[in-house]
Amino acid sequence: xxxxxxxxxxxxxxxxxxxxxxxxxxxxxxxxxxxxxxxxxxxxxxxxxxxxxxxxxxxxxxxxxxxxxxxxxxxxxxxxxxxxxxxxxxxxxxxxxxxxxxxxxxxxxxxxxxxxxxxxxxxxxxxxxxxxxxxxxxxxxxxxxxxxxxxxxxxxxxxxxxxxxxxxxxxxxxxxxxxxxxxxxxxxxxxxxxxxxxxxxxxxxxxxxxxxxxxxxxxxxxxxxxxxxxxxxxxxxxxxxxxxxxxxxxxxxxxxxxxxxxxxxxxxxxxxxxxxxxxxxxxxxxxxxxxxxxxxxxxxxxxxxxxx
Amino acid sequence: xxxxxxxxxxxxxxxxxxxxxxxxxxxxxxxxxxxxxxxxxxxxxxxxxxxxxxxxxxxxxxxxxxxxxxxxxxxxxxxxxxxxxxxxxxxxxxxxxxxxxxxxxxxxxxxxxxxxxxxxxxxxxxxxxxxxxxxxxxxxxxxxxxxxxxxxxxxxxxxxxxxxxxxxxxxxxxxxxxxxxxxxxxxxxxxxxxxxxxxxxxxxxxxxxxxxxxxxxxxxxxxxxxxxxxxxxxxxxxxxxxxxxxxxxxxxxxxxxxxxxxxxxxxxxxxxxxxxxxxxxxxxxxxxxxxxxxxxxxxxxxxxxxxxxxxxxxxxxxxxxxxxxxxxxxxxxxxxxxxxxxxxxxxxxxxxxxxxxxxxxxxxxxxxxxxxxxxxxxxxxxxxxxxxxxxxxxxxxxxxxxxxxxxxxxxxxxxxxxxxxxxxxxxxxxxxxxxxxxxxxxxxxxxxxxxxxxxxxxxxxxxxxxxxxxxxxxxxxxxxxxxxxxxxxxxxxxxxxxxxxxxxxxxxxxxxxxxxxxxxxxxxxx
Numbered sequence: 001x002x003x004x005x006x007x008x009x010x011x012x013x014x015x016x017x018x019x020x021x022x023x024x025x026x027x028x029x030x031x032x033x034x035x036x037x038x039x040x041x042x043x044x045x046x047x048x049x050x051x052x053x054x055x056x057x058x059x060x061x062x063x064x065x066x067x068x069x070x071x072x073x074x075x076x077x078x079x080x081x082x083x084x085x086x087x088x089x090x091x092x093x094x095x096x097x098x099x100x101x102x103x104x105x106x107x108x109x110x111x112x113x114x115x116x117x118x119x120x121x122x123x124x125x126x127x128x129x130x131x132x133x134x135x136x137x138x139x140x141x142x143x144x145x146x147x148x149x150x151x152x153x154x155x156x157x158x159x160x161x162x163x164x165x166x167x168x169x170x171x172x173x174x175x176x177x178x179x180x181x182x183x184x185x186x187x188x189x190x191x192x193x194x195x196x197x198x199x200x201x202x203x204x205x206x207x208x209x210x211x212x213x214x215x216x217x218x219x220x221x222x223x224x225x226x227x228x229x230x231x232x233x234x235x236x237x238x239x240x241x242x243x244x245x246x247x248x249x250x251x252x253x254x255x256x257x258x259x260x261x262x263x264x265x266x267x268x269x270x271x272x273x274x275x276x277x278x279x280x281x282x283x284x285x286x287x288x289x290x291x292x293x294x295x296x297x298x299x300x301x302x303x304x305x306x307x308x
Numbered sequence: 309x310x311x312x313x314x315x316x317x318x319x320x321x322x323x324x325x326x327x328x329x330x331x332x333x334x335x336x337x338x339x340x341x342x343x344x345x346x347x348x349x350x351x352x353x354x355x356x357x358x359x360x361x362x363x364x365x366x367x368x369x370x371x372x373x374x375x376x377x378x379x380x381x382x383x384x385x386x387x388x389x390x391x392x393x394x395x396x397x398x399x400x401x402x403x404x405x406x407x408x409x410x411x412x413x414x415x416x417x418x419x420x421x422x423x424x425x426x427x428x429x430x431x432x433x434x435x436x437x438x439x440x441x442x443x444x445x446x447x448x449x450x451x452x453x454x455x456x457x458x459x460x461x462x463x464x465x466x467x468x469x470x471x472x473x474x475x476x477x478x479x480x481x482x483x484x485x486x487x488x489x490x491x492x493x494x495x496x497x498x499x500x501x502x503x504x505x506x507x508x509x510x511x512x513x514x515x516x517x518x519x520x521x522x523x524x525x526x527x528x529x530x531x532x533x534x535x536x537x538x539x540x541x542x543x544x545x546x547x548x549x550x551x552x553x554x555x556x557x558x559x560x561x562x563x564x565x566x567x568x569x570x571x572x573x574x575x576x577x578x579x580x581x582x583x584x585x586x587x588x589x590x591x592x593x594x595x596x597x598x599x600x601x602x603x604x605x606x607x608x609x610x611x612x613x614x615x616x617x618x619x620x621x622x623x624x625x626x627x628x629x630x631x632x633x634x635x636x637x638x639x640x641x642x643x644x645x646x647x648x649x650x651x652x653x654x655x656x657x658x659x660x661x662x663x664x665x666x667x668x669x670x671x672x673x674x675x676x677x678x679x680x681x682x683x684x685x686x687x688x689x690x691x692x693x694x695x696x697x698x699x700x701x702x703x704x705x706x707x708x709x710x711x712x713x714x715x716x717x718x719x720x721x722x723x724x725x726x727x728x729x730x731x732x733x734x735x736x737x738x739x740x741x742x743x744x745x746x747x748x749x750x751x752x753x754x755x756x757x758x759x760x761x762x763x764x765x766x767x768x769x770x771x772x773x774x775x776x777x778x779x780x781x782x783x784x785x786x787x788x789x790x791x792x793x794x795x796x797x798x799x800x801x802x803x804x805x806x807x808x809x810x811x812x813x814x815x816x817x818x819x820x821x822x823x824x825x826x827x828x829x830x831x832x833x834x
Contacts, residue, residue, distance in 0.1 A: 074366065084365055087516070143549060150557050157553040160543065162514060252547045255554070257519040265364045265518060268710060274365075 006291040013283040014066070018059050021272045062276070071277035074266075081277045084262065087163065089281065092258040096243035098174055099181035104236060107186045111193025111232075116220055118198060127194075130187035142180045142253040149176060158255040177254040181247060185239040192235040196228035203227075230297035237293030244289075245282040354833035356537040356810065358822075359551045359560035363544025365518040370501035371488050372443055372450025377564055377821055378544055380487050382521050384825040385540050386426075387490030387506035390417055390436065390469075391481050393735055393824055395815040397640060399481055403431060403491050403507065404469070407484075412476030412770075417469045417484075423530045425493045426511045433464035438494030440471070442501060452488040454750060455739075477769050482736045487825060509535030509829045518544055536832030552805075555580055561807040564821060565682070568626020574805055584628045585802040587818040588638030588733025588740075591624075591681045593674065593691070594753040596725035597793035601672070605791055606665035611672075613661065614695040616653040617797040623690065624683040628801040634789040636731060636740050638799050640818035643737050643781035648789060658698035669699040672726055676704060679712035680728035681800070688728065718753050729753055729794075735819055737781050741765055745788055754793035761787045809834050 053061075065072060071081035110130070114123040133141065150157035159173050197220060200206060209219045248260030259278055266274035298304045362376035371387075374380055390404040401407075404417035423431040440462045443450035461472040473480065483489075491507055492499040504512035509531065510523035523540040543560060545551040548567050554560045556577055566574070571582055595602035595611070602608060617631040630639065633651055637644055662670055676688035685706055692702035707716050707724070716724045734740040743749060746765055747757035761784055768780040788794075802821045806812060811834040817824035823831070 146553050146557075150553065153557070156559060157557040158543070158545065158550060158559050160520065160559070162516070162520070253550050255543065255545050255547075255550055257516065261518070262365050265366055269364065269366045271366055 002291055002294055006287045010284060010287050013287070014063055014280060015059070017276050017279045017283070018062065021276055022055060066277065066280060072273050074271055074274050081274055084274065085259070085277060085281065088257055088259050088262050091161065091256065092244055092247075092260070094170065095174060095177060095181070095247065095256065095258060096240060098171070098178040099185065099243050100236075100240055102178055103182040103186045103189065103239075106182070107189035108193055108232070110186070111190040112197065112220055112225065114190065114194045115197035115201070115224075116216055118194075123194075126190065130190050133183040134185075134187035138180060138184055138247075138249045139253055141183050142177070142250055145176050145180055146253075149179075159257075160255070161257070174256070177247075177250050177256055180250050180254075181243055185243065188239055189232070189235055193228070193232050196231045197224045200224045200227050226300060229300040233297045233300070234290075234293045237289045241286045241289045244285045350533075350536050350811065350832040352536050352832070353538050354536075354809075355539040355541060356562070356828065356831065356833075357541040357543065357560045358827075359543050359545040359554045359563045361544075361546055361548065361551055361563070361565045363518045363546070367517040368502075369504060370449075371490050371492070372448065372452065372501065374488055375451070377825075378542065380820070380825045381822055381828060382515070382542055383487060383490060385508060385510040385523050385542075385828040386504060386512055387492070387508045388423070389487075389490055390484040392826070393482075393485045393817065393819045395813060395817045395823065395826075395830070397642075397735070397817070397819065399485065403436065404484070407481050409480075412478055412480075413473050415471045415473070415480050416465075417471070419467050419469060420530070421467065423507055424528060425505050425507050426526060427493065427505050429493055431491060431493075431507050433467055433469045434497065435494045435499075436469045436491055437462050437464050438497050438499045439492045440469075440489060441497070442492070442499050443489060450488065452486055455483060455486065455743075456489075475770075477738075479736045479738050479769070482739065485735065487820070510540050520544065531829075534829040537828070540828050555805055555807065558807070561810050562804060562822075562827065564802075564804050566803045566805045567682075568628055568803070571626065571805075578808075580805045580807045583802075583804045583806055583812065583816060585804075585816050585818055585823075586630060586639060586799065587802050587820070588636075588640050588799065589731065589802065590632050590636060590638065590733065590796050590799045591684070591687070591728070591730050592634075592636075592794050592796040594727060594729050594794040596719045597754050597756045599719070599722070599725045601665070601667070601670060602725055602793060604665045606661045607667070607670065608793055608795075609790070610658040610661035610665065610670065610698065610700065611695070612651055612795055613654045613658040614698040614700050615691045615795065615797055616694045617651070619653075619694075620687055620690060620797045624687050625798060625800055628803050630799045630801075632796045632799045634792060634794065634796045635785050636733075636744065636788065636794070636796060637737050637781070637785050638733050638818075640733070641735075641737055641740075643778050643785075645782040645785040648782075648786060651789075653694060655694075655698040658695075658700065662699060669701065671701045671703075673703040673705050675707050675716050675724040675727040677707045677709045677712045677716065677728070679709035680717070681730040684728040687797075718751075719755075730800075732820065733799075737784070738765070738769060741784060741788075745792070756793040758787055758791060806831075 062072070069082055071085070073080055074084055110126050114126045117123050146157050149155045155176050156173050157176070159177060161170055161173060165173070201224060206219060206223055209223050246260070247258065248264055250256065251258045251260045259281070263275065263278045265271075266278065358381065360378045360381065363378035367379050368374075371383060374383060388402050390402060391407070392400040392402045394400040403420050403423065405420045407415060407417050409415040417436070419431065419433045419436060425431060440456070440459070442448065443452050443456050444459060444462070458474045458477065459471055460474050463470050471480065492501070493503065493505050504515065509526050509529045511526050513522045513524050515521035521542045525535055525538050529535050543554070545554055545560070545563070548565065551563045552566070552570055552574065555563045556574070556579060558579070566582065574580060575582065595608060597603055597608075612634055621627065621629050621631055633648055635645065635648065639646070662668070674688045674691065676684045678684050685704070688704040692704050695702045715721065716727050717729060719725050719727070731740070731744065734743065742765065744751045744753060745756060745761070746752065747762050764780050764784050768777055768784070771777040771780060804822065811832050813830055817826065
């Protein structure tokens with residue numbers, strides 16, 4: 001059911017993307033030829049690009065192509081879009097997973113400890129630190145890290161990866177962007193973890209566990225955390241989606257060849273075909289991650305799993 | 309030699325009449341020996357890594373579509389041209405061993421023998437013909453098509469390439485140095501425009517548009533005193549701060565577009581030095597001369613006296629440039645008119661010209677965006693401040709960077725008659741004038757049309773006497789400066805920063821940025 005909803009949503013998104021690009025003034029042939037457009041060359045190019053077909057037909061062709069991974073060719077340089085996107089998608093996913101691998105455990109641990117030692121010095125420090133990090137703009141955090149960690153020679157200030165870079169090198173070179181992203185997303189997840197657990201700490205079954213004489217850590221891990229997982233998973237999914245779709249500033253600062261930079265390039269060059277493809281990928285990532293979050297939170301909740 | 313008639317004078321100026329006119333054939337005298345004295349001191353080896361503030365995933369290998377420093381540098385690393393512009397601005401034979409013409413209309417370029425492409429194929433006259441033809445013909449998409457439109461025929465004659473023009477033009481060898489026209493390998497009279505193969509000093513190992521390119525030295529390169537580095541790495545770094553960081557942390561050895569504000573900090577680090585190269589590049593403010601009030605030359609002159617050029621050089625360029633006198637021909641050009649009466653900031657004079665135009669005050673709007681040039685918005689604000697003293701109320705309309713060149717520049721909607729622009733400068737006067745000042749030219753951004761200027765433009769191409777030619781170009785500069793419709797307050801230097809471990813020659817070309825894009829083969833490790 002959820003999956004069907006997700007697919008339906010993606011379908012609607014694809015309609016919106018296609019429709020929005022249809023609304024733009026001028027068509028692809030116009031954009032391609034620019035100043036040198038003459039009526040004959042325009043007509044020839046329109047024919048060649050299949051722009052004379054009615055909109056629903058073109059939409060169908062685009063959609064079926066996209067489903068099989070064929071997004072057509074870039075208007076600017078004629079290369080297949082799947083080729084343009086391929087390596088960059090890999091880079092973006094790598095950076096997102098790397099940042100997630102750093103930030104999810106850290107924010108969970110910090111959140112649980114902060115809940116455990118509520119209102120202690122540790123709680124206040126963790127909160128203040130995380131909020132400070134999220135309050136700075138990403139590029140500022142990035143430049144500060146470059147100043148402290150790159151100009152001292154510990155880590156490279158820019159990422160230079162290619163398909164032959166080894167995994168170890170990749171992890172080393174991508175450390176600063178991943179750290180930047182970690183600082184930006186940690187606060188959100190940590191505070192959600194803390195709030196969800198604290199919220200549950202007032203529940204009767206926690207009171208019961210406490211009366212039984214269990215240690216606070218055990219109470220939190222065994223009794224509170226499983227019940228708090230649903231909101232935490234949702235917020236993690238939201239942040240993962242952000243890590244995939246919204247890191248263009250970090251990409252620019254660290255010269256990281258990801259999808260965000262491709263999207264910006266394509267928009268400024270009016271390379272609509274690439275914009276459509278990237279937008280669709282972003283939408284799919286968003287929908288898929290939210291879907292996954294829903295499924296996972298259902299699984300962690302027996303009441304929802306065994307609904308009568 | 310020089311036995312051509314003067315029919316060139318009778319040619320009416322036409323749209324794209326780029327190369328019309330007869331020629332002064334001094335070119336053969338410009339051939340210089342290739343070796344330079346400083347070469348002995350240079351050392352082989354090392355990797356030269358360049359961070360460039362351009363580059364996009366939509367870049368192309370096709371030279372007909374090149375437009376920014378990243379692809380230009382990448383191109384000159386792997387390709388050679390018929391003729392090179394030397395660091396001193398003189399022409400240097402490259403794939404063409406020499407050039408000659410008896411009438412300025414038919415040009416003969418003997419092709420250097422024994423040069424081969426990276427693939428091993430020998431460079432032949434047929435390759436050169438196909439490389440030039442790539443920019444000609446109906447189905448060509450090349451941006452230099454209008455520039456080469458006056459070529460009526462290109463053919464191979466044994467080891468020679470023979471180019472025939474519509475009308476004589478002594479500047480043809482200069483056009484063959486254009487960075488869009490490298491020598492590419494051909495098959496059946498066609499070049500594969502998307503090949504990385506070339507006959508230049510470096511062989512492409514890998515490239516990814518908008519990200520990076522790596523090249524290794526061509527072991528068979530025919531020039532023994534060039535291409536000193538073993539390896540070249542080009543990286544696209546769009547963010548100015550990231551570019552500077554990359555240089556400071558030693559990730560790259562050379563960067564372009566250094567922000568003048570950061571120069572002090574960079575120099576205090578002691579890892580790199582600034583190269584500030586005066587060239588012909590300039591920033592300007594074109595006015596649509598078809599539209600009131602700019603149609604009145606008195607108004608244009610009033611505006612020209614209402615800005616403080618020196619202050620703009622100091623503030624906008626951080627001192628890395630020179631005051632320009634509304635003259636698109638720069639000090640690095642052959643026929644630069646240095647003795648022209650300088651226009652200084654003079655509100656009284658500006659008022660006087662306003663009165664001449666029958667106005668007591670003037671309301672104008674200037675449309676600016678930093679897309680035109682870095683600092684254009686600030687320059688507009690400075691202009692507006694200084695103009696007020698002359699009774700000119702200038703509203704600064706800040707327009708979006710995105711779409712600036714299609715929606716604002718050249719007044720396409722009739723509401724941006726006064727805007728900002730920049731030009732990279734051109735090696736020859738004719739090239740600059742024909743591109744942007746000839747009546748009806750595609751990029752005549754001010755829509756200026758001056759009969760005397762247009763007449764001189766055609767005549768000068770056909771003039772034999774160096775002295776007369778100089779006079780004509782001086783008069784043209786005078787006309788553009790005092791009657792033209794483009795305010796050009798400053799020449800901007802090419803500003804780059806290079807790591808101290810890289811040795812640079814004493815003379816660096818003013819022709820284009822990065823030593824005329826040739827830093828890859830002219831520079832070496834210190």
